[in-house]
Amino acid sequence: MAIHFIEAQSLFLLQAGPSCYAIKLTEHGLPLHLYWGPALATPATGVDVVRLGDRAFSPTLAGAERGVSLDVLPQEFPTFGSSDFRQPALEVYQPQTGSRILALRYASHRIEAGKPALAGLPATFTEKPSDADTLTLVLEDKLLGLRVELLYTVFAHHPVITRSTRIVNGGSALLELRRALSASVDFNASFSHHQFVQLSGAWARERDTLCSSLRPGVQAVDSRRGTSSHQQSPFFALSELGASEEHGSVYGFNLVYSGNWIAQVELDQFASSRAQLGINPFDFSWQLEAGATFQTPEAVLVFSPEGLGGMSRALHRFYRRHLLPAAWRERPRPILVNNWEATYFDFNSDKLEAIATAGAELGVELFVLDDGWFGKRDDDRSSLGDWVVDRKKLPGGLNDLANRIKARGVEFGLWFEPEMVSADSDLYRDHPDWCIHVPSRARTEGRNQLILDFSRAEVREEIYQRIATLLRETPVTYVKWDMNRHFTEVGSAALPPSRQQETAHRYVLGLYDIMGRFSREFPHILFEGCSGGGGRFDPGILAYMPQIWTSDNSDAITRLRIQYGTSLAYPFSTMAAHVSAVPNHQVGRITPFRTRGDVAFTGAFGYELDLGALTPGEKTEVKRQTAFYKQVRPLLLSGDLYRLRSPFDSQEAAWMIVAADASEALVTHVTTLAEPNAPFRYLKLRGLDPKKTYRVSIGGTEAVIAGDVLLHSGLHVPAAGADFVSHQWHLTAV
Ligand code: DGJ
Numbered sequence: 001m002a003i004h005f006i007e008a009q010s011l012f013l014l015q016a017g018p019s020c021y022a023i024k025l026t027e028h029g030l031p032l033h034l035y036w037g038p039a040l041a042t043p044a045t046g047v048d049v050v051r052l053g054d055r056a057f058s059p060t061l062a063g064a065e066r067g068v069s070l071d072v073l074p075q076e077f078p079t080f081g082s083s084d085f086r087q088p089a090l091e092v093y094q095p096q097t098g099s100r101i102l103a104l105r106y107a108s109h110r111i112e113a114g115k116p117a118l119a120g121l122p123a124t125f126t127e128k129p130s131d132a133d134t135l136t137l138v139l140e141d142k143l144l145g146l147r148v149e150l151l152y153t154v155f156a157h158h159p160v161i162t163r164s165t166r167i168v169n170g171g172s173a174l175l176e177l178r179r180a181l182s183a184s185v186d187f188n189a190s191f192s193h194h195q196f197v198q199l200s201g202a203w204a205r206e207r208d209t210l211c212s213s214l215r216p217g218v219q220a221v222d223s224r225r226g227t228s229s230h231q232q233s234p235f236f237a238l239s240e241l242g243a244s245e246e247h248g249s250v251y252g253f254n255l256v257y258s259g260n261w262i263a264q265v266e267l268d269q270f271a272s273s274r275a276q277l278g279i280n281p282f283d284f285s286w287q288l289e290a291g292a293t294f295q296t297p298e299a300v301l302v303f304s305p306e307g308l309g310g311m312s313r314a315l316h317r318f319y320r321r322h323l324l325p326a327a328w329r330e331r332p333r334p335i336l337v338n339n340w341e342a343t344y345f346d347f348n349s350d351k352l353e354a355i356a357t358a359g360a361e362l363g364v365e366l367f368v369l370d371d372g373w374f375g376k377r378d379d380d381r382s383s384l385g386d387w388v389v390d391r392k393k394l395p396g397g398l399n400d401l402a403n404r405i406k407a408r409g410v411e412f413g414l415w416f417e418p419e420m421v422s423a424d425s426d427l428y429r430d431h432p433d434w435c436i437h438v439p440s441r442a443r444t445e446g447r448n449q450l451i452l453d454f455s456r457a458e459v460r461e462e463i464y465q466r467i468a469t470l471l472r473e474t475p476v477t478y479v480k481w482d483m484n485r486h487f488t489e490v491g492s493a494a495l496p497p498s499r500q501q502e503t504a505h506r507y508v509l510g511l512y513d514i515m516g517r518f519s520r521e522f523p524h525i526l527f528e529g530c531s532g533g534g535g536r537f538d539p540g541i542l543a544y545m546p547q548i549w550t551s552d553n554s555d556a557i558t559r560l561r562i563q564y565g566t567s568l569a570y571p572f573s574t575m576a577a578h579v580s581a582v583p584n585h586q587v588g589r590i591t592p593f594r595t596r597g598d599v600a601f602t603g604a605f606g607y608e609l610d611l612g613a614l615t616p617g618e619k620t621e622v623k624r625q626t627a628f629y630k631q632v633r634p635l636l637l638s639g640d641l642y643r644l645r646s647p648f649d650s651q652e653a654a655w656m657i658v659a660a661d662a663s664e665a666l667v668t669h670v671t672t673l674a675e676p677n678a679p680f681r682y683l684k685l686r687g688l689d690p691k692k693t694y695r696v697s698i699g700g701t702e703a704v705i706a707g708d709v710l711l712h713s714g715l716h717v718p719a720a721g722a723d724f725v726s727h728q729w730h731l732t733a734v
Contacts, residue, residue, distance in 0.1 A: 002154050003111045003133045009048045012109075012135060015039060016154035016161045019303040023076055023137070024048050028064055029105035031076040031137060031150070033186045036161075037249065038305055050074075055270070059083045072270060074186035077139065077150055077165070079104060086274055087218060087266050090167070091179035091281070092146065092288075100178075104148055107140040115153045115162075120509050122256055122516075122543030123298040124153075124162055124322040131156060131322070145171030158318045159303045165278075165296040169288040177286040181262075181278030182255065183299035189271035193241040194251075196265055197308070199233035199565050204553040204586055206230045206534040207565030209648055211239070214273055220264035222280050226451070226487030226504055227258060227531055228538040234261045235569045238275060243307050245643055246686070250304045250311040253277050254569050256323070257297035258540035259508035260284065283490065285501040300539065308568065309686075313640050316571035320638065323539055324574070327523060328546035332633050333573070334411060334526070335363065335626050336478065336606035340370035341554065341580050343610070345378050349394045349401050353408070358611035360408040362619060363626025366478055366606075367405050368413035373398070375425065381448045384420040385427030387466045398474045406475060413478030413526075414470075418463050419511065420449045420484065427462075434459050436503065438491040446485030455506030456494045460514045471522055479522075481515075481545065483531040508540075515544040528576055528604070537566060547576045547604040554580035554608055555587045556599040557672055557724055560647040563602065564655075572657060573603030573637045579625070581609040593618050595726040597625040598668050603636045605629050632666050632730065635659055639666075642686035647672065654717075658687035662707075665694075665731040671720035682714030694731040704734060 002015040010025040011034075022035035022044065035047050050073070058071035061083055070084035079102040080088035093100055114129035126132045137150040149166040163183040169175050187194075196214055198221050199207040212219070221236060223229040234255040240248045253275060255261050260280035267273045277299045288294055302318070304310035320329050337359040339352060356367035374390055375383025389398050396404075402412035421428045421435055423445060428435070435450035437443050443450060453459050471479070492503045519527065527545040529536060533552035541548060551562045559577065566575055577600035582590040600606070607622070614622065629636075639657035644667075647653035654669040669683060688694065690708035696715070705715070710731075717727060 001111060001113070001133050002156060003135045004042070005109065005111065006043060011048050012137075013040070013042065013044060014135065014152060014154045014161060016303070017157055017159040019159040020044075021152070021154070021161055022047050024050065025106050026050070028061065028068075030073065031106060031139070033074045033076050036185065036251070037303060074188060074272060075184070076137070077104065077148065077184055078274070086268055087264065087276060088179060089181040089184040089276060089278070090148065090165075091177070092144070093176040093178050094144065094173070095176060096173045102141050102146070103143070104139040104141050107138045107147070109138060110136045112136075116151070118164055118298060119293070119295045120512065121295060121297050122512055122540050123164070124256065124300065124318070126322065127326070144173070144175065145169070146175065155318065155322065158322075159314050160318050161301045162298050163301060164298045167288065167294045169290055169292050172290050174290065175288045177288055177294055178284070179281035180286070180294060180296050181276050182296040183253070183278065183301060184274060184276045185301070187238070187273045187275065191238065191273050192267060192271035194238040194273070195241065195243070197237040197239055197568070199235055199568060201230055201565070203230045203532055203535065204551060205558065206537065206551050206562050207233055207568075208561060209565045209568060214265060214267045216267050216269070218264055218266045220262060222262040222282070223260050224280060224282050226260060226490065226507065227483065227536045228261060228540070229486070230532065230535040233569070234263060234277075234538050236263045237308065237311060237568070238265065238273070239308060245309045245646075246307045248307050250308055251275070252302040252304070252311045252315060252569070254300045254315065254539055255297055256300065256539040256543065257508065258511065258536055258538050260504050279505060283501055284505060286505070287499055287502070297540070309643055312568055312643075315569055316641060319539065319542065320571050320573065323542055324546045325519060325544065328526065329573070330637060332637065333547060333604045334365035334478070335629060336366040336368050336413065337364045337611055338368040338370055338480075338578065338606060338608050341585055341608040345372035347372065347393060349396060349404070352401060353404050354612045355610055356405040356410050357408050359607070360410045362611060362622040363630070364410060364607065364611070366411040366413050368415065368478060368480060369401070370415040370480065371417070371482070373414070382422045382424035384417055384422040384449050385425045385452070385463075387416070387470060398470065402475050411477040412475060413480065414474070414476050415480045415482060416467055417482040417484060418467055418514070419452055419454060421452050422449050424448075433493040436487060436490060436492065436507070438489040439493070441489050444488035446488070449485055451485065451487060453492050453494065453507070454510035454514065455492050455503055456510070460510055464514055464517060468518070468521060471525065476525060478526045478528065480528045480530055480549070483536060512540070512544070519544050534562070534566065537570065542570070542574055547574050550575045550577055553586045554578055555584040555589050556591045556596045556670070557589060558587060559599055560653040560670060560672070563599070564643065564647055564653065567641055567643065567655075571603065572639070572641055575602045576604035576606065577602045578606045578608035589724075591724040592726070593621050595670060595724050597621070598726040598728045599670060601629060601632070601636065601666070601668065601728070635664050635666060640687055644683050644686070645669070651675065654683055656685060656687070662687060662689040662692060663733040667715065667729040667731065668726065669717050670724070670726040672724065674720040674723050674725070678719060681717040683717055684712065684714040685710040688731070689733070692733040695734050696729050696731050698727060698729045
């Protein structure tokens with residue numbers, strides 16, 4: 001067992017791979033947070049000493065001696081109203097009395113092998129009980145009969161702890177949850193100089209990496225948009241002052257959730273920092289009937305002594321093994337061509353077949369038909385929800401097109417936006433109350449569309465049947481699941497007034513329900529997530545869909561930042577990236593074809609242009625790219641990522657992917673703006689075996705270089721000679 005309860009000290013020691021987490025129960029039954037960091041040798045003597053001091057304006061916990069105040073104790077699951085003035089993890093309104101006071105105290109605990117599934121929610125999983133151990137710490141509020149179960153799972157081979165909260169109304173009165181977070185960690189004052197690392201952005205420029213010092217008060221990022229969002233990502237890290245990409249302690253937090261979330265750190269008057277993660281309490285409440293249970297989403301907590309790079313590699317390894325759909329995690333993803341930027345809405349079956357045919361000749365394996373194939377959808381003003389093929393564009397129907405494309409030796413994939421309905425659609429005319437809305441209020445449209453109320457089973461059922469029928473009838477092996485607007489006038493026609501603030505979370509539960517259903521019925525289909533690009537790039541979606549369209553921005557240069565930021569939390573295998581035409585449709589930039597390919601070489605590679613319209617030289621390059629990609633694809637799916645140069649810091653970006661046994665690596669370097677009379681440039685590589693010798697090949701030339709030379713002296717990067725030039729080296733151990 002990796003979880004020990006040392007009764008004499010009332011101490012829980014959780015060994016998470018090479019890291020450790022310690023919780024102590026006080027004589028008052030409060031679970032205190034004592035430690036999280038590098039593994040401690042058992043019995044971790046001294047770790048259980050709790051520092052106390054009588055502080056002015058920090059009232060004494062009722063029944064305790066002076067100096068014991070919740071305002072200063074480091075807690076595992078704080079509540080508000082009985083001497084702690086900091087941010088609580090749980091708020092429960094008690095309608096019978098109007099009280100919001102809670103007194104949660106230890107009741108019992110269980111330590112079990114394995115990891116329980118979370119009712120209704122995606123979560124990381126174990127394949128066999130020996131993968132992980134779970135501690136369930138049960139707290140109770142005796143007055144209310146309320147039970148709060150804190151779940152902690154530690155994984156044998158990963159420096160990861162997952163946490164979630166189960167709240168059970170064991171009393172006889174209705175309770176209203178107003179805040180129910182997944183995790184709360186009180187770091188002691190030695191952490192007050194940590195940096196807060198966040199991933200923030202907007203549509204087409206998702207996940208910029210930002211770093212700032214903690215300051216007294218609350219520092220928060222969140223989403224109130226109904227989805228995890230382009231604007232903020234449900235991830236943050238606390239990195240020790242002076243920590244770098246490869247050195248120093250870093251604590252990462254990520255939420256397995258796709259709706260409204262909050263992540264915050266409160267630095268208090270005594271320099272303790274309380275880090276929290278969970279469903280956003282903003283516009284949330286939940287009626288918990290007597291006997292009912294509420295399960296929070298799962299928070300993933302990771303510790304790295306090796307900087308941000310170590311944190312990312314730990315998360316990537318963990319997600320590849322314990323989050324992504326097992327059937328897909330090591331399965332090569334097909335090289336695809338998507339017609340969106342090639343045609344937008346303007347296509348017919350011949351045009352599509354021509355793109356697929358050109359793709360087949362150039363080594364592409366899958367053709368994806370994007371938006372515009374259904375209803376009368378010649379622009380974004382109509383037809384979402386009416387999943388009936390447009391015979392004007394595709395006279396033979398979907399099957400005919402799919403079969404023509406398959407006859408060329410290319411698989412067929414299809415775009416859907418299942419969660420949406422156009423105001424101009426038969427579905428909306430038949431069921432105007434099936435969308436998220438508030439009666440008697442105007443309905444805000446985004447991209448001319450409304451959001452279907454997936455909190456309602458009958459709405460999900462109708463959409464499931466419409467789409468599943470097509471998937472059953474058509475030889476589809478890939479689905480792009482898009483979602484193109486955020487929530488307004490949040491309300492559900494199926495919920496009573498007292499439950500309207502449950503709508504957003506119930507929607508997410510409904511979304512997971514339908515996604516789970518699709519993946520169970522169609523295990524052969526590769527589902528790719530998308531929300532106007534990377535607007536819902538989160539671990540919740542990744543539990544059903546092993547890859548996500550990283551951004552609608554397909555420009556190789558601005559993509560460097562997006563992919564760099566995304567890679568902080570998510571594996572290379574999850575980031576779909578495509579080569580598109582120039583001038584680029586989002587920023588107008590002209591970049592070399594080669595660079596576009598090198599940047600798009602993630603675990604989910606493809607093209608987003610008219611392959612038939614390429615010059616002979618470009619076609620030769622596509623052939624080279626697809627052949628080479630097939631060679632390195634297993635490495636890109638399973639290798640470890642090392643970020644070597646940040647596009648946020650300089651006019652270059654570089655990264656490498658290394659096989660677990662260090663026998664192979666792919667190194668990529670991109671110059672953004674070329675420098676005149678530049679110094680000779682070297683990249684010190686990482687992750688290689690210093691004792692091995694590597695054959696290093698770049699564009700047809702080869703050299704043999706020792707691993708220690710590559711690690712300690714570096715790999716020479718040729719002069720760029722122009723803006724936007726890339727170099728890519730393939731290393732194989734000899
Ligand atoms: C937004 C997606 O991100 C694009 O790739 C494309 O599928 C469009 N929607 C289609 O409407």
